[in-house]
Amino acid sequence: MTVSQLSIFIENQSGTLVKVLELMRKSRIQIIACTIADTAEYGIFRIICSEPDRACAELKAAGVAVAISDVFAIELDNQPGGAADVVGTFSEAGIGIAYMYAFLRDGRGILIFRTDNEAEAKEVIVRKGLHVLAENQLLA
């Protein structure tokens, strides 16, 4: 029910981001969505990509601090309030969103997020029939 996201520690300095991106180019990994959570000194670069396990292994071998985190990918109804509905569902169940970002694919919004309680979040998704995407659906 979850998809793999790469989380990469990078320093907040010019050149550090491109170094990671070049490594991914060399490994022929395609980025589908990404975001950076930054502080003054460092950032966590989060990436949804093709072949996340291989990408993680190859980046690690190149000395990058990278980990795989399990996140949810949920397709939204394309109308105002679509995101509010999804997030509202979790907040009603007392589940917090740790972080979130979104991208558009074929004209439909996809919300990527991690919660503070994965097990309960899965229950909510099933109970409410949310349109959760599996990894192969994202990469298609």
Add this chain to the structure above:
Amino acid sequence: MIWNPTKECMSREQMRELQGKRLHKIVEYVYHNVPFYRNKLQEMDLSPADIRTIDDIVKLPFTTKKDLRDNYPFGLQAAPQSEIIRIHASSGTTGNPTIVGYTRKDISIWSECMARSLTSFGVTRNDIFSVSYGYGLFTGGLGAHNGVETIGASVVPASTGNTEKHARLIRDLGITGIACTPSYALYLAETMDKLGISKDQIKLRVGAFGAEPWTENMRTEIQNRLGLKGFNIYGLSEIMGPSVSYECEEQNGSHINEDHFFPEIIDPVTLEPLEPGQTGELVFTTLTKEGMPVIRYRTRDLCSLIPGECPCGRTNVRMSAIQGRTDDMLIIRGINVFPSQVESVVLTMEEFAPVYMLIVDRVNNLDTLMVQVELRPDYFNATLDTPAAISELEKRFADKLRSVLSISAKVQIKAPGTIERSEGKSKHVIDKRQLF
């Protein structure tokens, strides 16, 4: 077992009386035989008659490594050349090496101190004992060798190098004891693994390890891999060589042969003596040496003295493990800080690689300390994938640092491979303060 109960188990009053008498005698001796000391004492308006008891030692001037270098090669030698039967030289990584000449009596006292150490480790005349310190200009090889002969064990002068042959001899001869550096002991264990020599094929039971700092973790590893009990032996060529101090079966500090080497702990900045138990720079005065006696020699080693009687029965004072070197000391906001303290904290955190950098600066007349550490790719995991988690890790490290350093430091977590590694002695400090 105790080699010399008279000297190792003396009452404190008797010991201080003996030390006082010997101090007076050695000061008189250097005053008449070493112009360097005579000039220093005269400048301070001191004469040997002013030094009567061991408490008078604080009146005397210090001797430093620089004094030894400046008087290269024989400037501090007190005995005539005809009385010198051996000359050792310490490695001179910077400047001149230190040359130390020994008289016959010096060698005999050194052998006695070494015999006390080995006996304390449980070595007897029934042992076959391998000396794997380097034989040569370095004091380790010959120093240990003489001690083994003194107690009558069979000495195997293996020296260093040709470790495979040595490993086979340990097995084939049933060698029971070894003196070497702790890192050589680990190398020996690896060599045995490579040769397929297992722990139950060898009879090693005692190790005398010294000449470099080592940790309790290293002790455990060596003991497990070689199946022996490892003891610390401390020494330095400027004072004598190995056996200035030695552990006993309690393994709680090393007993100093203080009838020959009088220890003091001083504040390396103010040079004032510190209270027993406080950590500072170790200073030695040789009380009986003839060849090259030294008065209040600053070792630059940091440790503390452990007062009180030891359950082993010895009364001579113990010194703690060496906790650092004054050469590396930083003074930040008036507090003495050693890179080795930071290192000890870094090593407890598996999230970080064993590299670090201290950056000292002065902002608005206030010293600042920043400690940089590096994430280890193999320990980076999904629990660290938010800035909040990283800052929590920073806080945990900063708290540990504060409890060890007694000052707070800013922590900066860096990406893997971004802190400079240098060959050999790694450089761990950048001091940006422009004070002069």
